[in-house]
Amino acid sequence: MVICPECESDLDIEEDEVDEGEIVSCPECGSDFEVVAIEPLELTPVEDEDEEEDEDEEEKEEEGEY
Numbered sequence: 001m002v003i004c005p006e007c008e009s010d011l012d013i014e015e016d017e018v019d020e021g022e023i024v025s026c027p028e029c030g031s032d033f034e035v036v037a038i039e040p041l042e043l044t045p046v047e048d049e050d051e052e053e054d055e056d057e058e059e060k061e062e063e064g065e066y
């Protein structure tokens with residue numbers, strides 16, 4: 001049984017089911033963790049790299065060029 005480092009709930013995965021470098025996510029808190037070691041199992045939080053908040057800067061396509 002693997003416990004979420006964030007909320008301490010059962011991640012519902014077995015230690016021998018995961019490989020190093022694999023990403024697991026917690027169904028409870030939604031956090032993603034990368035498996036950095038398997039014996040013993042060690043998880044590190046995955047940091048979301050695109051935290052930029054310019055998602056609503058969509059390019060205007062309705063600029064009529066006529």
Ligand SMILES: [Zn+2]
Nearest residue numbers: 004007026029
């Ligand atoms: Zn969790």
